[in-house]
Amino acid sequence: MLKHFTFATIGATVVALGLGNTALAATFKIIASDLDNPRGLSIGPNGALYVTEAGRGGAEPCIPSPTNPTASVCYGATGALTRIENGTVTRVVTGLPSLAAPDGSEATGAHDVAFDATGQPYVLIGLGSNPAARSTLGVPEFGQLLKINALNGGSDWTAIADVAAFEQTENPDGGGVDSNPYSFVIQNNTAYVADAGANALLKANLDNGAVDLASVFESRLVTNPFGGPDIPMQSVPNAVASGSDNTLYVGELTGFPFPVGGARVYRVANGVPEIFAEGFTNIIDLDFDANGNLYVLEYATNGLLSGDLTGALTRLNPNGTRTTLLSEGLFAPTSFTFGENGDIFIANRGIAAGQGEIIRFNFHDDSQSVPEPSSWIGLLAIASVGGFLKVSRR
Template identity: 50%
Template sequence: MVRLKLRSAGVAVAVAGLVVASAPDAAAAATSKIHADRMTVIASGLDNPRGLAVTPGGVVLVAEAGRGGQGPCLTGAGNQQFCLGVTGAITAVRGGQQKRVVTGLPSLGTPTQSEVLGPHDIALTKAGPLVSIGLGTDPQRRAQLGVAGALVGQTVRVGSAGASSFADLAAWEGMNNPDGDQPGAGPDSNPYGLVPYRDGAVVTDAGGNTLLRLDRRGRISPLAVFPTTPTPNPAGGPAIPMQFVPTTVTTGPGGAFYVGQLTGFPFPVGAAKVWRVVPGQAPTVYADGFTNIADIAFDHKGRLLVLEIFANGLLSGDPTGALIRVERDGSRTELARDGLVTPTGLAVDRDGTIYISNKGTMVGQGEVLRLRVSH
């Protein structure tokens, strides 16, 4: 069952263009650190919390990817079995209270719940509240889930009548595969980052390496296709065609889109970038030198915030994340590291308060953190 009783969820949210004096220099100065005035847990017990949104009324919404289920199952990344459940949800947080206001959304999880795909992000758009649902494999494999898995790999609209298809990104990827000319880039779809835009939204397909526009009717058009990057093989031998893996998109200076990348295997430290995308133009690097970006946002002063899910690299075995602010002069300030464990989502309220999805790869242990800094 899907329930949506959040009064402000249907309100249109304007996307304001934030202005900075100048774009950050790619060759930024060394990162400095500040002590956060206060970092508080405001929600807990979540199942794989991912993307966040803040309503005009100050309600924090967090997409929970869930915990999978009993099936049916499909063969996903690494030839692992991912089994379907209806454990995905949207939780609302306000005034020290939390409540799942949307339940029954699709969730795919491995038998050990070591990896879970499901609701990855939420955006409050003029078309209604939209949620991206992950898939993480060749779209043809979705058929293994039968009718029960119809909404997997889609952006769905949620409301009092339930969840319904808005845009089928997996089907679009299966038909088009726009990065198919790249080495090792077969059809793959994993809808992820989502941001309101005009009468619809813009979404990243982390599997398809694309940035896609969705109009008010859910029609899909490509804004950017990101290529693989030849990367040294840590084991020696030929270079590896590293996938881009766009995990997040936001709007920012100049009305452009800004896209953060996780990067694919071998997940090199310092190789993740934030890209600036202007429709009709080739993407350009806005800021670089990051590791495994999970989310990005601009704060109330127009400064770029970058959330790293694994600050020391995905293959390090260290789950510590980091939140980094790119200052107007291009220098970096580390806002938080201690206490960040596989953080996955980021949002900024109008007063500058920062919210973070923490322990975003854990079942029953996920959190939402509130972070306030003095400057």
């Protein structure tokens, strides 16, 4: 059995289909383009928008591609943290580690960025492999949380928490050893990290770097799309958000066979994941707005096996309906964040080197609302009492 989460399989799909020239809706504005595999987004303390670029890899050293043992992904210091401010796009941190195929697909690297209460920036570096591969690469930053020391265009950081090492020693889900930290949020002095490869939510102490388990997400049986008995599907938790009461919410991409409607949002209370919402497909990000409404970004609404990488941004409404705010124009979106005056920033075309973009979208409440599945009634009860790719299993 092999468990992996990166964007290799997705990248191969892009090579086969091409990115095309999808027309954006009139409410869109592209505020940055030509990015290398853009991933996480965050608003900094000065109001500027920051985006992590996973990079385009490099020439060497190389390790086997997790999705194709006859191919390789190779290292290059091509990742970046990029600031978008007043119409100017600037790479304020460069030289971040990146792994990718020769064409820049299958990229793994700088996956997310967040700021603590003092304005200190942190960047999460993915891996998408057995942590032992780091000795071959000679780049220990893969699978670690970095503290960024300066935003001046240089390469000044300190590795403070080795997330991948926890998977190597503890392997909380008991499957194959694999780590791919993808998303994190900060509460006080703790970073909560969704490790999609480990199928776990981890917590890292920002003061001393200690890493511990916050929750684990078990596999479950789903229908075999090719017939025969049901097959196990991994959770692949790759999105984490903090509710108004600091309760953690985790979204799952799901593993093979990536069933349409098979992705869930979990509410994690006391280390136990409870189903909060379901019926999504390939969740890639989630967050709460200032009013406490949860928004979910889907990477591919028709499922990864469809070859259609059209995404969608959906709001869960207090009355039990869902509002699809945006779908047309989203192609392999990888993250979003809230700005001012109703603006939402989305990392679009986030799985190709030199073709990624950041769009600004301002929605209105004339979007179509659709009923939640019946489980929403139970989820409201829970709330009332409680208060991209590569994924494979072979």
